[in-house]
Amino acid sequence: MKKYQRLAQQIISQIDLGVWLPGEKLPSLREQVASSGMSFMTVSHAYQLLESQGRIVARPQSGYYVAARPVEPQPAPPVQVMRDEAVDINTYIFDVLQSSRDPAVVPFASAFPDPRLFPLQQLTRSLANVSKTATAISIIENLPPGNAGLRHAIARRYARQGMNISPDEIVITAGALEALNLSLQAVTEPGDWVIVENPCFYGALQALERLRLKALSVATDVREGIDYEALEQALKTWPVKACWLMTNSQNPLGFTLSPEKKARLVALLTRYNVTLIEDDVYSELYFGREKPLPAKAWDRNDMTLHCSSFSKCLVAGFRIGWVAAGKHARRIQQLQLMSTLSTSTPMQLALVDYLATGRYDAHLRRLRRTLAERKQQAWHALMRYLPAGVKIHHSDSGYFLWLELPAPLDAGLLREAALRHQISIAPGKMFSTSDVWTPFFRFNTSWAWGEREEEAVIKLGELIRAMLTR
Amino acid sequence: MKKYQRLAQQIISQIDLGVWLPGEKLPSLREQVASSGMSFMTVSHAYQLLESQGRIVARPQSGYYVAARPVEPQPAPPVQVMRDEAVDINTYIFDVLQSSRDPAVVPFASAFPDPRLFPLQQLTRSLANVSKTATAISIIENLPPGNAGLRHAIARRYARQGMNISPDEIVITAGALEALNLSLQAVTEPGDWVIVENPCFYGALQALERLRLKALSVATDVREGIDYEALEQALKTWPVKACWLMTNSQNPLGFTLSPEKKARLVALLTRYNVTLIEDDVYSELYFGREKPLPAKAWDRNDMTLHCSSFSKCLVAGFRIGWVAAGKHARRIQQLQLMSTLSTSTPMQLALVDYLATGRYDAHLRRLRRTLAERKQQAWHALMRYLPAGVKIHHSDSGYFLWLELPAPLDAGLLREAALRHQISIAPGKMFSTSDVWTPFFRFNTSWAWGEREEEAVIKLGELIRAMLTR
Numbered sequence: 001m002k003k004y005q006r007l008a009q010q011i012i013s014q015i016d017l018g019v020w021l022p023g024e025k026l027p028s029l030r031e032q033v034a035s036s037g038m039s040f041m042t043v044s045h046a047y048q049l050l051e052s053q054g055r056i057v058a059r060p061q062s063g064y065y066v067a068a069r070p071v072e073p074q075p076a077p078p079v080q081v082m083r084d085e086a087v088d089i090n091t092y093i094f095d096v097l098q099s100s101r102d103p104a105v106v107p108f109a110s111a112f113p114d115p116r117l118f119p120l121q122q123l124t125r126s127l128a129n130v131s132k133t134a135t136a137i138s139i140i141e142n143l144p145p146g147n148a149g150l151r152h153a154i155a156r157r158y159a160r161q162g163m164n165i166s167p168d169e170i171v172i173t174a175g176a177l178e179a180l181n182l183s184l185q186a187v188t189e190p191g192d193w194v195i196v197e198n199p200c201f202y203g204a205l206q207a208l209e210r211l212r213l214k215a216l217s218v219a220t221d222v223r224e225g226i227d228y229e230a231l232e233q234a235l236k237t238w239p240v241k242a243c244w245l246m247t248n249s250q251n252p253l254g255f256t257l258s259p260e261k262k263a264r265l266v267a268l269l270t271r272y273n274v275t276l277i278e279d280d281v282y283s284e285l286y287f288g289r290e291k292p293l294p295a296k297a298w299d300r301n302d303m304t305l306h307c308s309s310f311s312k313c314l315v316a317g318f319r320i321g322w323v324a325a326g327k328h329a330r331r332i333q334q335l336q337l338m339s340t341l342s343t344s345t346p347m348q349l350a351l352v353d354y355l356a357t358g359r360y361d362a363h364l365r366r367l368r369r370t371l372a373e374r375k376q377q378a379w380h381a382l383m384r385y386l387p388a389g390v391k392i393h394h395s396d397s398g399y400f401l402w403l404e405l406p407a408p409l410d411a412g413l414l415r416e417a418a419l420r421h422q423i424s425i426a427p428g429k430m431f432s433t434s435d436v437w438t439p440f441f442r443f444n445t446s447w448a449w450g451e452r453e454e455e456a457v458i459k460l461g462e463l464i465r466a467m468l469t470r
Numbered sequence: 471m472k473k474y475q476r477l478a479q480q481i482i483s484q485i486d487l488g489v490w491l492p493g494e495k496l497p498s499l500r501e502q503v504a505s506s507g508m509s510f511m512t513v514s515h516a517y518q519l520l521e522s523q524g525r526i527v528a529r530p531q532s533g534y535y536v537a538a539r540p541v542e543p544q545p546a547p548p549v550q551v552m553r554d555e556a557v558d559i560n561t562y563i564f565d566v567l568q569s570s571r572d573p574a575v576v577p578f579a580s581a582f583p584d585p586r587l588f589p590l591q592q593l594t595r596s597l598a599n600v601s602k603t604a605t606a607i608s609i610i611e612n613l614p615p616g617n618a619g620l621r622h623a624i625a626r627r628y629a630r631q632g633m634n635i636s637p638d639e640i641v642i643t644a645g646a647l648e649a650l651n652l653s654l655q656a657v658t659e660p661g662d663w664v665i666v667e668n669p670c671f672y673g674a675l676q677a678l679e680r681l682r683l684k685a686l687s688v689a690t691d692v693r694e695g696i697d698y699e700a701l702e703q704a705l706k707t708w709p710v711k712a713c714w715l716m717t718n719s720q721n722p723l724g725f726t727l728s729p730e731k732k733a734r735l736v737a738l739l740t741r742y743n744v745t746l747i748e749d750d751v752y753s754e755l756y757f758g759r760e761k762p763l764p765a766k767a768w769d770r771n772d773m774t775l776h777c778s779s780f781s782k783c784l785v786a787g788f789r790i791g792w793v794a795a796g797k798h799a800r801r802i803q804q805l806q807l808m809s810t811l812s813t814s815t816p817m818q819l820a821l822v823d824y825l826a827t828g829r830y831d832a833h834l835r836r837l838r839r840t841l842a843e844r845k846q847q848a849w850h851a852l853m854r855y856l857p858a859g860v861k862i863h864h865s866d867s868g869y870f871l872w873l874e875l876p877a878p879l880d881a882g883l884l885r886e887a888a889l890r891h892q893i894s895i896a897p898g899k900m901f902s903t904s905d906v907w908t909p910f911f912r913f914n915t916s917w918a919w920g921e922r923e924e925e926a927v928i929k930l931g932e933l934i935r936a937m938l939t940r
Binding site for chain 2: 334338342
């Protein structure tokens with residue numbers, strides 16, 4: 001064992017002993033050098049090793065923190081064929097989303113980040129700039145595939161990640177949701193089999209139901225992502241047409257697939273000639289050093305439709321998303337002409353104006369820092385106020401935490417109780433048609449942490465304790 | 471025969487003899503009184519009779535004009551069951567629409583009015599106002615059913631027509647096209663039968679295909695609208711779920727159903743328990759004295775989903791439409807949450823701001839006057855430059871003319887030839903899956919009439935003559 005490995009081992013023991021608690025800041029490299037007497041290089045190597053093992057987390061401009069307690073999630077069934085008489089979860093999802101609209105309710109159920117984190121001033125300035133131009137009211141220039149300037153700006157952002165995406169392959173849509181729906185429709189016929197994660201973004205389940213597709217829900221682990229053995233089993237057994245999943249900051253679990261896993265995923269799907277519909281709306285909200293690549297970056301056979309938007313990282317109300325659709329771009333434009341015709345012109349122009357200011361990246365850096373801090377704060381409060389039996393699955397990106405009540409508690413019942421106290425949470429059953437996620441819920445950590453939030457978490461703790469003693 | 475009837479008869483004879491040509495202005499009431507020696511009352515009665523017979527047309531603040539030459543359209547089959555292997559007209563429609571985007575092409579094929587007719591200055595001022603007053607632009611406030619202020623403004627406009635529509639029944643959508651698609655989806659299951667007009671707005675055919683619905687195309691006359699006998703035959707024979715049609719300024723034919731016909735339509739559909747999906751996007755573009763009511767005004771059983779938008783009469787690029795959905799409002803909101811999530815917030819707020827200025831009605835009056843003038847100009851040019859064998863079906867609203875080439879000429883071939891000369895037209899086959907409309911095309915008259923337009927019509931005439939002599 002090398003020196004840096006010994007040091008890493010030592011820190012792991014300290015963490016296991018409770019010397020450093022999950023979420024706490026570790027001594028800085030400098031302090032560690034001073035206290036251990038080892039070289040800066042050795043200490044730095046040790047920290048990198050711990051980081052690669054997921055035991056500690058680096059936060060830019062802040063330091064190293066102990067990672068969340070590793071908790072063992074209850075396993076989901078490896079592959080689940082969704083019942084034909086699909087549970088009508090739409091009404092339930094609708095109710096949960098509606099309840100998070102009420103400004104009196106603490107919106108832990110919300111799918112959107114705190115809108116106060118968005119660069120309101122610059123965006124409204126862009127909107128004002130656009131309102132001076134005559135093209136704002138015209139639709140013709142912005143019929144599918146959408147404004148050329150915006151498609152170029154998006155293509156340039158792909159290029160910065162080393163991805164060659166032509167603006168002609170990009171179609172501007174009403175948020176990522178329209179992009180995902182059109183993509184799914186472009187590559188399937190009713191009755192086709194489609195693979196989704198279990199649990200997955202509820203929008204995928206709704207789209208499958210709407211398009212009369214048959215779903216295969218493949219077990220997905222809170223840290224490792226989709227179960228590759230189960231995935232291959234499903235591909236072998238059923239004539240699957242498409243696979244809809246999230247590779248970065250998966251909703252609701254939060255994991256980001258490693259580059260190796262992304263490469264493996266693309267290889268596996270390509271082998272079975274299955275189209276990947278990649279939902280990548282959180283890719284800008286990574287906490288590490290570099291923006292993670294989408295799986296599409298490994299795709300050499302034009303088998304991936306990459307869908308994203310500005311709704312989670314810049315502005316939600318504009319409703320601007322896109323799909324990098326490759327050979328499917330023309331078909332997607334045709335489908336859009338049949339459904340919404342196009343995306344509103346001023347919103348597209350305002351985004352082009354904003355992106356031209358060059359402030360987007362600075363905004364994203366601030367946003368990531370703030371989201372990381374708030375996630376940490378929320379996590380601390382949850383650790384402190386919820387009963388010890390509640391497991392908190394932490395991930396190092398985005399603004400969701402995935403919480404697990406001690407079985408047999410039902411997060412749906414907790415939701416109802418909480419709502420009576422003006423607190424919303426997003427129960428696990430929104431994200432799956434199986435019932436293994438009954439004790440789970442998704443928690444939005446993007447809100448500025450204040451008295452109201454703290455009290456809401458204290459109340460959640462009381463409610464869970466009351467459920468436990470019943 | 472009364473005096474006024476005699477005068478009316480006399481004027482008809484003069485028109486038939488060519489004393490007054492179609493589109494020409496008749497002597498004013500005052501002039502007629504002077505020349506005939508009859509009383510003002512008698513002359514006024516005679517003109518009203520002629521107007522009710524469709525022989526002359528009143529234009530506000532201008533006078534009376536000879537109506538378009540009545541021409542006999544070729545009959546469509548009464549009821550046509552759309553083939554299951556529905557012709558893929560989508561690619562064709564897509565190509566036609568795409569070609570009208572090119573600014574070098576004279577856009578007679580366009581579905582939209584000249585955007586220069588829209589109140590650019592006020593709209594951009596509203597957009598600028600929104601950009602000044604926007605607080606944290608949040609999507610939360612505008613999830614379906616959409617901005618409350620906008621829904622109230624729309625409800626008030628219904629109220630002015632004597633219709634009681636609660637803002638709660640209204641759902642804001644991405645243009646009327648989304649409203650129509652969601653409405654159709656809300657009341658049907660794949661495999662259901664739906665009645666459409668023949669010819670009809672191509673969006674209806676596309677929606678049916680997309681939702682795997684079976685279509686019954688019912689013969690529709692260029693002046694009388696849908697054939698009620700054929701309609702009832704279809705309702706008797708097939709288990710029809712819904713009927714999608716246009717009651718005002720039908721696209722592409724241009725007719726507006728009389729109040730009696732609207733009442734009869736609603737009664738008939740109600741008797742067979744069939745939901746009416748009413749596409750009413752041109753209702754503000756009437757040329758008469760009063761805005762025509764939608765069929766929904768006669769519906770006492772909540773059997774009509776009334777869909778409209780601001781895209782054809784105020785601004786196309788904002789992409790704002792709505793549906794007055796009655797009991798289906800909640801289901802439509804759910805469906806929208808699954809497809810586009812919502813309509814962009816700033817666009818909704820800008821419309822609220824614009825409507826609050828109180829300038830909308832004055833704009834509409836100007837717009838109607840200009841569209842009527844331009845239609846007249848275009849019609850005169852077409853009468854002058856196209857071969858006499860071309861029939862021009864005129865209607866007194868909107869900005870379309872429906873033209874019929876002498877059989878067996880194919881408007882699709884004319885389109886191809888015209889496009890080589892940078893002129894676009896919208897061939898009949900876009901509006902039907904039957905081939906009876908092959909010699910027809912739709913012509914957009916909303917453009918300011920200038921040298922370019924005149925030359926384009928002269929070229930069209932030459933091309934048709936060349937086709938005739940081939």
